[in-house]
Amino acid sequence: MGQTIAEKIFAAHRRDTPTPDNVVLNLDVVLCHEITTPIAINDLVARGMDRVFDPDKIKAVIDHVTPSKDSKTATQAKIVREWAHRHRIKDFFDIGANGVCHALFPEKGFIRPGYTVIMGDSHTCTHGAFGAFAAGVGTTDLEVGILKGVCSFRHPETIKVTITGTLGNGVYAKDVILHIIKILTVNGATDKVMEFVGPVVDAMSMEARMTLCNMAIEAGATCGICLPDRVTAAYLWPFIQGDYATLDAAVADFGKWYSDADAHYAGTLAVDVAGLAPQVTHGFKPDEVMDVSALAGTRVDQVYIGSCTNGRIEDLREAAAILAGRKIAASVRGILSPATPKVYNQAMVEGIITTFMEAGFCVTNPTCGACLGMSNGVLAEGEVCASTTNRNFNGRMGKGGMVHLMSPATAAATAVTGVITDPRPFLQQAKEVKA
Amino acid sequence: MKEFGGPAFVLDRSDINTDEIIPAKYLTENSKEALAPHMLEDLKLEGFDPRAEKLRQARAIVTRGNFGCGSSREHAVWVFEKNDIDLVVGESFARIFRQNMFNCGMLAIELPREDIDAIIALGPDLTLAVDLEKNVLMAQGSHKAAFAFTLNPFDRELVRAGGWLAFADAHY
Numbered sequence: 306m307g308q309t310i311a312e313k314i315f316a317a318h319r320r321d322t323p324t325p326d327n328v329v330l331n332l333d334v335v336l337c338h339e340i341t342t343p344i345a346i347n348d349l350v351a352r353g354m355d356r357v358f359d360p361d362k363i364k365a366v367i368d369h370v371t372p373s374k375d376s377k378t379a380t381q382a383k384i385v386r387e388w389a390h391r392h393r394i395k396d397f398f399d400i401g402a403n404g405v406c407h408a409l410f411p412e413k414g415f416i417r418p419g420y421t422v423i424m425g426d427s428h429t430c431t432h433g434a435f436g437a438f439a440a441g442v443g444t445t446d447l448e449v450g451i452l453k454g455v456c457s458f459r460h461p462e463t464i465k466v467t468i469t470g471t472l473g474n475g476v477y478a479k480d481v482i483l484h485i486i487k488i489l490t491v492n493g494a495t496d497k498v499m500e501f502v503g504p505v506v507d508a509m510s511m512e513a514r515m516t517l518c519n520m521a522i523e524a525g526a527t528c529g530i531c532l533p534d535r536v537t538a539a540y541l542w543p544f545i546q547g548d549y550a551t552l553d554a555a556v557a558d559f560g561k562w563y564s565d566a567d568a569h570y571a572g573t574l575a576v577d578v579a580g581l582a583p584q585v586t587h588g589f590k591p592d593e594v595m596d597v598s599a600l601a602g603t604r605v606d607q608v609y610i611g612s613c614t615n616g617r618i619e620d621l622r623e624a625a626a627i628l629a630g631r632k633i634a635a636s637v638r639g640i641l642s643p644a645t646p647k648v649y650n651q652a653m654v655e656g657i658i659t660t661f662m663e664a665g666f667c668v669t670n671p672t673c674g675a676c677l678g679m680s681n682g683v684l685a686e687g688e689v690c691a692s693t694t695n696r697n698f699n700g701r702m703g704k705g706g707m708v709h710l711m712s713p714a715t716a717a718a719t720a721v722t723g724v725i726t727d728p729r730p731f732l733q734q735a736k737e738v739k740a
Numbered sequence: 741m742k743e744f745g746g747p748a749f750v751l752d753r754s755d756i757n758t759d760e761i762i763p764a765k766y767l768t769e770n771s772k773e774a775l776a777p778h779m780l781e782d783l784k785l786e787g788f789d790p791r792a793e794k795l796r797q798a799r800a801i802v803t804r805g806n807f808g809c810g811s812s813r814e815h816a817v818w819v820f821e822k823n824d825i826d827l828v829v830g831e832s833f834a835r836i837f838r839q840n841m842f843n844c845g846m847l848a849i850e851l852p853r854e855d856i857d858a859i860i861a862l863g864p865d866l867t868l869a870v871d872l873e874k875n876v877l878m879a880q881g882s883h884k885a886a887f888a889f890t891l892n893p894f895d896r897e898l899v900r901a902g903g904w905l906a907f908a909d910a911h912y
């Protein structure tokens with residue numbers, strides 16, 4: 306019987322099979338940030354096991370609260386910083402070089418097809434966009450990963466999600482994944498890998514594929530995964546050109562990870578995106594999704610553009626296309642957090658930062674920011690935020706706050722009007738002006 | 741092996757996420773003990789009071805489906821551990837939460853909906869006991885009832901070893 310891409314990665318990394326339904330995998334990369342790593346470090350120190358399995362395979366960043374906002378978060382950063390120095394972890398990203406982990410690490414070329422990746426962060430599934438098996442884990446798993454370079458998983462049953470049709474103007478990867486989560490529900494893919502295939506995925510940039518895989522966890526999935534192709538190879542080319550004679554050779558080599566035609570899937574889902582409208586969440590679960598029209602007119606107090614879901618350069622471009630020459634509503638606080646310094650810089654070069662600022666947005670440094678209400682951009686009781694992030698849980702952005710998840714374009718259109726708004730007419734107008 | 745069970749508290753709702761179990765604002769704590777007072781602080785559940793005396797006395801939680809969904813934070817397990825709750829019985833668990841429970845040597849038992857219905861029907865004065873040899877959960881409320889469960893062999897190993905770190909250190 307053939308194998309899926311996840312099964313091939315498991316086979317190539319199998320360290321042990323302690324019981325028939327569990328596999329202990331060797332890890333290629335262990336990613337760390339300052340929220341879940343300090344307790345792992347403290348525990349290792351307390352046990353007299355303050356070691357790392359391989360400093361070159363550990364990457365660390367301070368991203369959730371940066372600059373530190375109080376002595377507690379300063380201590381978290383300090384613990385990670387000192388630990389990184391102590392163990393000569395050279396890929397450690399501190400203020401000035403830091404950005405949201407799931408945007409920063411791929412940008413540095415750390416994630417490659419066929420890799421096994423863990424991080425103490427549920428959105429680690431983002432990295433599956435590169436054809437890697439990447440899973441969020443808890444602190445104990447992280448601790449063992451740091452110490453031993455291994456992690457245990459159940460056999461990776463896979464749901465094949467085939468995406469066909471053509472995305473309409475103003476409809477993006479974010480809308481597609483919200484639509485898929487609505488179909489699967491918040492636990493429809495629990496313990497499963499979601500393999501995204503089909504012409505729509507093939508046509509997506511790496512940025513869009515990361516958005517797609519980022520929210521696989523919101524359907525409960527262990528990992529979202531895309532087959533690594535020419536788009537993947539081109540993105541990674543600066544980092545892999547020493548390994549391959551040509552781009553074609555890299556693409557051909559990536560083919561070894563492709564799921565076999567006779568691979569077994571635990572389930573399949575066919576999604577036709579033709580005619581899909583921009584999607585927006587309501588309520589407190591990410592599967593509570595509606596067409597934008599159903600929520601149009603809902604008043605918002607804040608618009609947040611950023612995060613590991615939608616804080617990359619393409620996202621900023623999409624929002625800027627709507628904001629150009631416009632002002633955000635007086636009733637709205639607009640906040641942009643470019644996900645990484647590279648994104649920030651590119652946005653400056655392209656004039657996007659100016660567009661945002663002239664529209665009335667505040668631009669913060671690269672950080673998780675308002676996404677989880679731990680540092681800046683926290684909502685007051687009863688306030689509403691239109692957000693490009695991935696979670697609308699009760700209290701996520703501040704106690705008593707309400708978050709509506711949407712694409713950067715929908716968020717930008719919403720910022721302009723002050724109420725949830727379909728971005729498509731704005732894009733139409735932008736086109737007419739250009740013509 | 742460790743004994744699991746004691747007075748149980750029922751959270752009769754599905755999809756209780758980790759933000760509800762321990763809000764993100766407490767993730768800046770660098771000790772597990774500091775989390776303890778904030779267990780289930782933001783839980784949205786009709787009539788639920790996170791300061792209820794019954795919850796303070798609980799040694800086990802009974803709940804519905806997809807418990808512990810959302811973030812990977814092991815804080816959601818530690819906050820139970822530090823309140824002396826090391827058993828959660830539910831219809832199903834989010835993967836990371838379940839793995840975190842066993843990684844800490846704690847017990848997450850899955851039972852079909854009818855069994856959870858039956859346990860909840862035993863009323864508010866509920867006590868649970870686990871027989872890990874026979875794979876049976878005993879529930880005592882308005883009357884007594886027993887429920888068979890299955891445990892993944894590896895998860896059982898982790899409970900036996902006292903968690904994943906101890907297991908991994910011995911094996912790898």
Ligand code: SF4
Nearest residue numbers: 428612613673676677
């Ligand atoms: S941006 Fe939000 S979801 Fe992404 S890693 Fe940061 S806190 Fe988590």
